[in-house]
Amino acid sequence: MSVQAPSRWLDPKVWRKRIAKGARDRDTVIYAVLLIAAVALPEVAYFATGSTFLVSQWADAGVWVLLAIGLNVVVGFAGLLDLGYAAFFAIGAYTYALLASTQLGASPLHHSVHLPFWLLLFVGMFMAAAFGAILGFPTLRLRGDYLAIVTLGFGEIVPDVFRNLDQWTGGINAIGNIDQPTLPVWLNGPWADLPLEFVNPFKFGFDPVPYYVLILLLVVGSVILVHNLQKSRLGRAWMAIREDEVAAAAMGINTVSTKLLAFAIGASFSGFAGVFLGAKLSLVGPDNFLFIVSITVLVMVVLGGMGNIQGVIVGALVVYYINFNLLTNLPNNAVAAANALGLTWLVERHGDWSGIGDETQRLNFLLFGLILVLMMLLRPQGLLPSRVREQELKHSTDITLEVK
Amino acid sequence: MSEGTTAVRDRTVGDALRQAQQAFAGDVGGALFSALGVVGLIILVVLAFQNPGQFFQILIYGLTDGALYALVALGYTMVYGIIELINFAHGDIFTLGSFVALPLLAAFGVDEGQAFGVQIVIALVITYLLVMIIIGMVNVTIERIAYRPLRNAPRLAPLITAIGMSFVVEGLMYIWRGPSTLHFPDLLPETGWIVNTVRIGVKDIYVLVLAIILVTALTLFINRSKLGKAMRATAQDRDAAQLMGIDINRTIAATFFIGAVLAGAGGMTWGLYFNNVNFALGFNAGLIAFTAAVLGGIGNIQGAALGGLLIGIIAAYSDAYWSPLWTPVVVFGILILILVFRPTGLLGMRVPEK
Numbered sequence: 001m002s003v004q005a006p007s008r009w010l011d012p013k014v015w016r017k018r019i020a021k022g023a024r025d026r027d028t029v030i031y032a033v034l035l036i037a038a039v040a041l042p043e044v045a046y047f048a049t050g051s052t053f054l055v056s057q058w059a060d061a062g063v064w065v066l067l068a069i070g071l072n073v074v075v076g077f078a079g080l081l082d083l084g085y086a087a088f089f090a091i092g093a094y095t096y097a098l099l100a101s102t103q104l105g106a107s108p109l110h111h112s113v114h115l116p117f118w119l120l121l122f123v124g125m126f127m128a129a130a131f132g133a134i135l136g137f138p139t140l141r142l143r144g145d146y147l148a149i150v151t152l153g154f155g156e157i158v159p160d161v162f163r164n165l166d167q168w169t170g171g172i173n174a175i176g177n178i179d180q181p182t183l184p185v186w187l188n189g190p191w192a193d194l195p196l197e198f199v200n201p202f203k204f205g206f207d208p209v210p211y212y213v214l215i216l217l218l219v220v221g222s223v224i225l226v227h228n229l230q231k232s233r234l235g236r237a238w239m240a241i242r243e244d245e246v247a248a249a250a251m252g253i254n255t256v257s258t259k260l261l262a263f264a265i266g267a268s269f270s271g272f273a274g275v276f277l278g279a280k281l282s283l284v285g286p287d288n289f290l291f292i293v294s295i296t297v298l299v300m301v302v303l304g305g306m307g308n309i310q311g312v313i314v315g316a317l318v319v320y321y322i323n324f325n326l327l328t329n330l331p332n333n334a335v336a337a338a339n340a341l342g343l344t345w346l347v348e349r350h351g352d353w354s355g356i357g358d359e360t361q362r363l364n365f366l367l368f369g370l371i372l373v374l375m376m377l378l379r380p381q382g383l384l385p386s387r388v389r390e391q392e393l394k395h396s397t398d399i400t401l402e403v404k
Numbered sequence: 405m406s407e408g409t410t411a412v413r414d415r416t417v418g419d420a421l422r423q424a425q426q427a428f429a430g431d432v433g434g435a436l437f438s439a440l441g442v443v444g445l446i447i448l449v450v451l452a453f454q455n456p457g458q459f460f461q462i463l464i465y466g467l468t469d470g471a472l473y474a475l476v477a478l479g480y481t482m483v484y485g486i487i488e489l490i491n492f493a494h495g496d497i498f499t500l501g502s503f504v505a506l507p508l509l510a511a512f513g514v515d516e517g518q519a520f521g522v523q524i525v526i527a528l529v530i531t532y533l534l535v536m537i538i539i540g541m542v543n544v545t546i547e548r549i550a551y552r553p554l555r556n557a558p559r560l561a562p563l564i565t566a567i568g569m570s571f572v573v574e575g576l577m578y579i580w581r582g583p584s585t586l587h588f589p590d591l592l593p594e595t596g597w598i599v600n601t602v603r604i605g606v607k608d609i610y611v612l613v614l615a616i617i618l619v620t621a622l623t624l625f626i627n628r629s630k631l632g633k634a635m636r637a638t639a640q641d642r643d644a645a646q647l648m649g650i651d652i653n654r655t656i657a658a659t660f661f662i663g664a665v666l667a668g669a670g671g672m673t674w675g676l677y678f679n680n681v682n683f684a685l686g687f688n689a690g691l692i693a694f695t696a697a698v699l700g701g702i703g704n705i706q707g708a709a710l711g712g713l714l715i716g717i718i719a720a721y722s723d724a725y726w727s728p729l730w731t732p733v734v735v736f737g738i739l740i741l742i743l744v745f746r747p748t749g750l751l752g753m754r755v756p757e758k
Contacts, residue, residue, distance in 0.1 A: 081560070138744045141425060145490065149698045150743050153736035156691070160733045254418035256425050291691070295567055302560045362582075366575025372568030373550050380557030 030310040030384070031223075038216055042209065056208035059280060061320045062215030063273045068300040068316035069222050069309065070269025075298065076307035076386075077235060078262035079242030080140070081148040084155020085297050088267035090289035091131050092124035092274025094162055097175040097284035099123070107168045117181035117204075121275050128271025129264040136263035140256065155294050163286035174285025178278050180204040181214070204279070211280045218276065219313075222269055226309055229265070238262055239388070296323065303375055305382030314383055322371055327364045331357040437745035451725060457601035462724045463717065468608045468677065470716020471615035475670030476693035477700070477708040478622060479663030485639045485703030486659045488559070489551065492566040495690015496573035497543055497664050501671025502588060502681040503577050505535045509589060516590040524591050532669060539668030540661040546573075547660040552653065570687075577683040585682045588675035611677055618666055619709045626705060631658055639703065692719075695739050701749030710750060 022028035038058075045054040067089060074082045098104055098113070099120055105112030115123070139150045162169045169175060181204045204210045229235050237258045240248035249255050278284045296319065304315020335357045338346040349355040375383075452459040476498045483491045512527035550565040596605035626632035634655045637645040646652050674689075675681050696715040700707025715735060722734040742750065 075560070137421075137425065139740070142743060142747045145484075145488070145702070146698065146743055146747055148490070149695070150740050152691075153695070153739045156736045157733050157740075160729070164727075164729050164733070254422060256422040257418040260421070291687075298560075299564055299567065302564045306558070306560065362579050363575070365571050365578055369568045369571025369573075369575055373565045373572065376561050376565045376568065377550070377553055380554050380561040 026384075027310060030314070034310070034313060035220075042212060052208050055212050057325070059208050059212040059215050060324070061317060062212070062219055063277050063280075064297070064300065064320050065219050065313050065316045066215070066222060066273040066276070067270050067297045068304065068312045069219070069226055070266045070273070071297050071301050072266075072306065072309065072312040073226060073229070073238075073269070074262055074266035075301050076312065077230060077242065078238040078259060078266075080259060080262060081145065082151045082263075082266070082294075083148045083291075083298065084151035084153070084158075084294055085266075085270060086289040086291070086293035087151075087155045087158035088128040088132055088270040089274045089277075089293065090158050090162060090286075092128045092271035093278040093284045093288065094169065094175075094274070095124040095127045095271070096120045096275040096278035097178050098169070100179040100278075101175055101177055103170060103175045104168075106170075114179055117179065117275070117279055121272060124275035125268045125271040128274065129268035132264040132267030133260055136260045140259045140263065152291070152294075155291060159286040159289045162289075169286075172286065174283055174287075176283045178282045178284065180282070181279050208280075211276075215276055215280075218272055222272070223309060223313070230309070234258065234261060299372060303372070303382055305385040307388070308382070308384055308386035311382055311384030311386065318383065323368060327368060330364070330367075331361045334360040434745065437741065440741065448721070458724070460602045462720050464602065464604060464608050466717035466720030467713060468611045468716070469720060470696075470713035471612050472670055472674055472677070472712075473689070473693045473696050473716050474709045474712025475615055475618060475666050475673070476689060477696040477712045478619065478705060479667045480690075480694045481697040481700070481702050481704065481708040482635075482659050482663045484697070486635060486656055487551070487555070487562075489562050489566060490694065491663075492563070492690070493546060493569040493573055494663065494667060495686035495688075495693065496570050496577070497539060497546075497686070498667040498671045498674075498689060498693075499681065499683065499686035500542065500573055500577060501535050501539050501668035502675035502685075503581065503586075503671075503683075504538050504668070505531055505672040505675060506586065506588065506681075508534055509591070514589070514591060518591075520591070520593040528591065532672060535668045535672050536665040539671070540664045542573075543660045543664030543667075544657050547657055552656075570690075574683055574686070581683065583683065585680050588679045588681055590676075590679045592676055607677055611673055614669070614673060615709075618669060619705070622662065622666065623705055625662070631655070635659055692735065695735065699739055699742060699749055701751040704749070704751050707749055707751035714750075 022032070041058065042052075042055045046052060067085065070088075071082060071085050074080050074085075096117070099115045100113070100117065102112040135151070135154050139147060142150060163171055166172070183203070204214075237248065237253045240251065240253055241255055241258055245255055248258075277288070281288075297316075300316040300319045301312050302315075303319060304313065305311025335347055335355075338344070338356050346356045349358070353359065448459075476495065479494050479497070480491060483489055483494065508531045509527060512523075512531065514524050514527045518524065546569050550569050551562050554562045554565060592607045592610055594605070594607075596603050596608070598604075626635060634645070634650045635658070637648065637650055638652060638655045642652060645655075671681075674685075692715060693712065696711035697708045698711070699714060700709070700711030702708075718738060719731050719735055722728075722731040726734070
């Protein structure tokens with residue numbers, strides 16, 4: 001055995017077979033494409049535009065991907081509608097912001113705390129999970145949409161509490177000057193503090209590239225984790241509860257602890273995302289976590305295809321692109337297009353017309369809404385629905401047809 | 405440690421959790437909840453004796469706000485009752501009511517500063533009717549475009565289109581009137597009566613009476629008319645209702661129409677009472693109204709009205725005695741507590757699992 005194993009590992013035939021098998025499998029192909037794009041795009045963007053602005057934007061997109069992956073555990077796997085997911089995001093971000101900045105020095109505590117990022121990444125995760133469990137414990141026996149309302153209420157309360165406790169959190173002024181993550185010397189490399197022109201030290205500062213690498217690692221790690229969770233005993237228990245809670249309980253599944261775990265695990269990913277956001281923006285305020293954030297993440301999950309990890313990632317990227325790139329750049333692009341076509345009278349303001357830039361800016365809300373409605377009407381099951389769901393939908397329509 | 409022992413220990417931890425949760429839901433939680441309620445009432449009574457004038461003045465404000473929330477909450481509760489959809493666009497439909505009323509009132513040539521008289525009354529009545537019909541039609545159109553095609557889709561798909569439609573309606577109002585807050589003409593008389601330092605304005609009474617009339621009319625309609633019966637039947641069991649010959653699509657469209665009629669009237673009344681409206685108003689008002697609907701027991705008409713009033717009163721007391729900044733925390737905190745201890749709302753009945 002021990003002799004055979006390495007030869008099989010190196011055997012090109014086996015590999016060819018594996019690749020051929022993978023190329024036929026939708027999931028593998030999507031993961032491969034996403035991973036290659038994630039690794040290759042920063043270089044392409046850097047050489048094409050000469051700046052790392054796009055990389056920074058993609059790092060932000062990574063935060064949303066992480067959030068969508070986490071919410072998918074709650075909504076997609078366990079079938080619990082959570083309308084206040086931003087609350088756990090806020091808890092993660094504020095954990096980092098309070099424990100890694102000078103903020104607590106100005107608070108009644110009078111001692112600022114500076115814990116390392118790598119520790120707080122897990123503290124934030126744990127805090128979010130703990131709050132998920134605390135909120136979930138008394139409420140998870142609620143029927144479907146009542147749970148949604150409790151989470152909605154929680155999502156409203158948490159940012160308000162952070163806003164109102166301004167002695168501790170700076171309130172509406174937000175917490176600024178949050179510490180950057182630092183890498184240990186042995187990871188920084190021997191060139192860390194040397195003024196070498198030919199190699200950029202890999203350091204967290206204003207350069208978005210290290211953040212991009214970090215969020216990529218976090219996302220990859222989370223995907224592997226969630227993928228294994230889905231296939232585990234717990235994942236199957238979640239699916240059973242989603243389909244029929246009474247039957248699942250009758251089969252011996254403890255619905256209370258299973259649902260609690262879904263809530264806590266789902267929340268923990270947003271804790272990760274929150275800590276990362278705090279480190280990247282170096283600024284955490286209550287307005288980053290409004291109801292609209294919860295809604296956007298939910299839209300990402302449902303639009304991508306609930307319960308399907310790749311679907312959710314794709315959904316998050318698509319919605320992020322529409323919301324933060326396509327629609328935000330639309331006015332500038334419209335102005336540029338009008339200028340290029342020689343329609344300068346469209347750009348200038350006269351009378352009621354406030355210029356094409358302003359007018360398209362006004363369209364943002366409407367366009368985002370229309371895109372949501374259209375995408376949902378065209379693909380009610382999401383962009384990439386999970387296979388199990390697809391089958392269920394097919395069968396459920398068969399049954400109703402029989403009844404009618 | 406062997407596989408068997410870990411499994412046994414897991415089960416006991418889980419069992420303990422489940423037992424604790426059941427106790428929480430049962431007697432222990434009930435007692436705790438009653439205790440909380442009693443403490444809240446005692447605090448209010450003490451405040452009432454300290455300064456009765458202020459206390460009852462706040463009660464008036466709370467009742468008026470609550471009546472407006474109730475009008476919006478009714479639409480949420482009806483739509484949820486019949487198709488189990490949280491209609492996120494409903495709050496924006498409410499705002500649209502006040503936006504549509506503005507040019508209509510201007511077309512009647514009434515403006516503030518004018519003495520209250522027959523001309524204003526006629527203009528108001530006709531505008532109310534027009535606003536109700538227009539908003540009703542808009543909502544039926546939204547249902548036709550965004551919800552009906554998804555009736556057999558996964559449960560969350562219509563929820564997302566509802567969110568999308570909320571953005572669409574907000575976007576339309578934004579394009580139409582821009583982002584700034586609009587002034588709504590102050591047409592109702594400013595007079596009022598002062599009873600022992602408590603001022604009761606004509607406006608307050610007007611809002612309350614209007615809400616009472618509309619809720620009563622709705623209750624009568626749902627309980628007595630044939631369409632109301634069809635609505636109740638559809639809410640109970642859609643397939644069975646269809647087998648009995650009820651036109652499901654028509655009934656659901658009628659539900660959306662009536663919900664929007666109430667929301668439109670509410671929106672216009674909001675404008676008349678507060679005299680300013682904003683395109684994003686419906687987002688928060690809708691959230692609070694939906695909370696009210698859940699508080700009363702979603703799907704229950706009287707529940708929604710009661711929930712609206714309660715939320716209005718609680719918010720008013722919290723505004724006055726604590727701080728407006730903490731009011732959302734108080735309102736949603738009470739909502740969570742009530743749902744934890746009475747999972748189907750105040751008047752809700754146990755709904756069978758479908």
